[in-house]
Amino acid sequence: MSEHADTHAHDDDHGHHHKSTFITKYVFSTDHKMISKQYLITGVFMGIVGILMSIMFRMQIAWPEQPNVLFEALLGKWAPDGVMDADIYLALVTIHGTIMVFFVLTAGLSGTFSNLLIPLQIGARDMASGFLNMVSYWLFFVSCLIMLGSLFVEAGPAAAGWTIYPPLSALPMASSGSGMGMTLWLVSMAIFIASQLIGGLNYVVTVLNLRTKGMSMTRLPLTIWAFFVTAIIGIVSFPVLLSACLLLIMDRSFGTSFFLSDIFIQGEVLHYQGGSPVLFEHLFWFLGHPEVYIVILPAMGLVSEIMAANSRKPIFGYRAMIASILAIAFLSTIVWGHHMFVSGMNPFLGSVFTFTTLLIAIPSAVKAFNWITTIWKGNIQMNTSMLFSIGFVSTFITGGLTGIILGDSALDINVHDTYFVIAHFHLVMGISALYGMFAGIYHWYPKMFGRMMNKNLGYIHFWVTAVCAYGVFFPMHFIGMAGLPRRYYTNTNFPLFDDLADVNKVITIFAIIGGIFQLIFLYNFFVSIFYGKKATMNPWRSTTLEWTTPVEHIHGNWPGELPVVYRWAYDYSKPGQDVDFVPQNIPLQEGEEELQH
Amino acid sequence: MTALFIILVLVFILIAIWQMVKIFDLAQAGLPEDNQVATEKDNTMNAYLMMGFLAFIYIITIVCIVKWGDLPLLSNSASAHGPEIDNLMIISLVLIFVVQTITQFLLHFFAFKYKGQKGRKALFFADNNTLEAIWTIIPVITLAGLIIYGLFTWTSIMNVSEDDDPTVVELYAQQFNWKARYSGADNTLGKANVRLIDIDRANILGLDESDPNAQDDIITSELHLVVGKPVLFKMRSQDVLHSAYMPHFRAQMNCVPGMITQFGFTPTITTADMRQNPDMVDKVKHINEIRVENSKELVAKGEEALDPYEFDYLLLCNKICGKSHYNMQMKIIVQTQEEYDAWIKEQKLFKDSLVEN
Secondary structure, three states: OHHHHHHHHHHHHHHHHOOHHHHHHHOOOOOHHHHHHHHHHHHHHHHHHHHHHHHHHHHHHOOOOOOOOOHHHHHHHHHHHHHOOOOHHHHHHHHHHHHHHHHHHHHHHHHHHHHHHHHEEEEEEOOHHHHHHHHHHHHHHHHHHHHHHHHOOOEOOOOOOOOOOOOOOOOOOOOHHHHHHHHHHHHHHHHHHHHHHHHHHHHHHHHHHHHOOOOOOOHHHHHHHHHHHHHHHHHHHHHHHHHHHHHHHHHHHHHOOOOOOOEEEEEOOOOOOOHHHHHHHHHHHHHHHHHHHHHHHHHHHHHHHHHHHHHHHOOHHHHHEEEEEEEHHHOOOOOHHHHOOOOOOOOHHHHHHHHHEEEHHHHHHHHHHHHHHOOOOOOOOOOOHHHHHHHHHHHHHHHOOOHHHHHHHHHHHHHEEHHHOOOOOOOOHHHHHHHHHHHHHHHHHHHOOOOOHHHHHHHHHHHHHHOOOOOHHHHHHHHHHHHEEEOOOOOOOOOOHHHHHHHHHHHHHHHHHHHHHHHHHHHHHHHHHOOEEEEEOOOOOOHHHHOOOOOOEHHHHHHHHOOOOOOOOOOOOOOOOOOOOOOOOOOOOOOOOOOOO | OOOHHHHHHHHHHHHHHHHHHHHHHHHHHHOOOOOOOOOOHHHHHHHHHHHHHHHHHHHHHHHHHHHHHHOOOOOOEEEEOOOHHHHHHHHHHHHHHHHHHHHHHHHHHHHHHOOOOOOOOOOOOOOOOOHHHHHHHHHHHHHHHHHHHHHHHHHHHHOOOOHHOOEEOOOOOOOEEEEEEEHHHHOOOOOOHHHHOOOHHHHHEEEEOOOOOHHHHHEEOEEEEOOOOOOOEEEOOOOOOEEEEEHHEEEEEOOOOOOOOOOEEEEEOOOHHHHHOOOHHHHHHHHHHHHHHHHHHHOOOOOOOOOOOOOOOEEEEEEOOOOOOHEEEEEEEEHHHHHHHHHHHOOOOOHHHHHOO
């Protein structure tokens, strides 16, 4: 008993001995909960920029070369008389992709929820290294500033597509964006990668070492499994992108020839010899493909958790879910070549990558069916987070299924780099991951800010977004199958595509509506921070440990001792219990079996 | 302007909506369920919306198929290997359609049927190995079939056999246009490298002027192919990555500076025959109706009317290559041997096209 009291006192002391100033509390904070909020708000801001860009280039596609006051106001010299310039069109496409993939759906999603949930759900006081965690965020912040700064350089931001294939990205004479704009892009990404690596190592170490008593790996919520595996994929693959970026910087600035050879441009032969752009493609996609799983796995984790809690049912096939996360993670590192079927690499390699790529459909199918079975015979609470989770499964299926076409090298020949690809990856990893992020925000908002978001605004936000997302991306499959290439500033030079003009208008109108309705989310998000209904400790009646912490954030998370875990995370509606959920820190009753697998 | 108007209208709608929500919230304030957690009423409303959304997914699918599903690029391929790709594509699409229809139904219907109600207790159903096995094995079998079919198709397309004696043609990409180089009577392309480009002598593709094989090469800005005769493209790029995309022939390959890539196929339908194809006639007619409409607007603004569209095969650039990427194209003409012979006879040989300094 006295020992108990001692630890208690010690922990209390640990919790309060920090004298925090404004700077250490809100700016250079080492508290994972604050860092998580910093990631989220930065991510939301970058998301606004990225989505605004997409609306602008969609307007150009729907009403090509028409003057528009929006362009005049936002693009300035890049829209003389309000008509968007072709260079800035490519720049917008490029920066939209970069921001959404890396800054919003990697840092904004995984950064926010890994930071928030890893310590809270495994029962830890904080991350293994609070300092490195802080460094990780501030590197991310700096990389955001540099990326945003690149929008304002004289010759324009990077405009070689988010895949920045050289030689286009390497030669300033090939594209106006390949000068200072590309330099800043590369510097920004190098810093971003450093941030991700530091963050990722921290997540892995924390999950492995700081689990509370009783929290075995097979009692971890699926969120933690997803973040853990995501961090490992990031650690394995991000360094390869870093090396690609560094070699590209060498080619650009120091005259090396890693990716360049035999180039004649603007009347002169350049000195480069012996390099190959295909090498860059390999390096880029060695990260680039795992990257889509870095984006989608955390969303899958969040959705699994939210679906179980709101269906009042255990997640179906907990072990199969873990196995499929691991299978996806493993396969994700050996499929990158499916982006390169027509790059000029040996067709035999194409065969190998077709084989490995289509295998990914198996664990993905297992996950989809497990989610569907999870809601079967549930008692579904239609909170906004649950709606977004169901939406996630819906778009993941729709977008994922077309993967069996794109992953099939023979079929990829004809739809490679068309709008079919845009439709596929936006649904399966763009919209899905965004839904996962929204679901996570609505669900853990009470944990982050101690207040609730307005549910009615949430419902409007979800339903309009859901309709618009399909309205935008579903028809794109068809214009893709009609052979329309992506990244065309206008299609008017091809009478062949004249009959697709009306589809493009429909898509853009859906995009504008969908974009504008995100304002409802922003309003709900920011206003609720200050004026939302006060949250209770466990508003969703959930089993995981984060809901056993006080609503008001304290340093060290739990006021007393760390909770001890006695059961897995999914004891919802367990027979023989009075309530329909049993938190992980409640000991088993006499005669009760853990019954988890 | 239209766009701005739409945006303004939407912004007003938005403001109206959140005012209404505010009123709704105020009306609820103080009630015990006012904690922003879904009530039974919310569950029911959203459950019905789930079914509505399922209907929306089905409707948008049907509308897309009916309106835009008759894709001339999914049928009427103009190359020998095209039908193989199209068949595989159609099989895959049907499979996707079936799986999509069923799984979306299950997802949304379950969300509807098992909506939260007071007194309902969820089934504690944590695991079932038989079910897991079923939905592992079914995809395995289906995918095995698709993989095998796909790989056979891929291999047969990509392995160009020299026994067919293909016509060798070089496709040469530069920002922002295409050139074709024919190998002439010897059916051998002369050596070339961008370092040998000499604009003053009009040696624009960098051919080795001392190579005997290069002398009878022919450089053109249009791509002429002989129907029924295999052609093997050797592709080069002088500056950045480009991609030679010939959608009607189900053909695509990147052009990479510093290396030569290749793709081969056999054209099967002449341009003239394709123009007679009923599907194509319909498509062209439809496009011309659109162009007439657009021309009216242009003329009203004092601009020139659009030319009527006539079908031609096209080679498009399909890899982002810079500012004018969107307008990097070359006309492809498939014709009979006689027509081709007559055309090629009129073209200048490389040795005759050089300008003496």
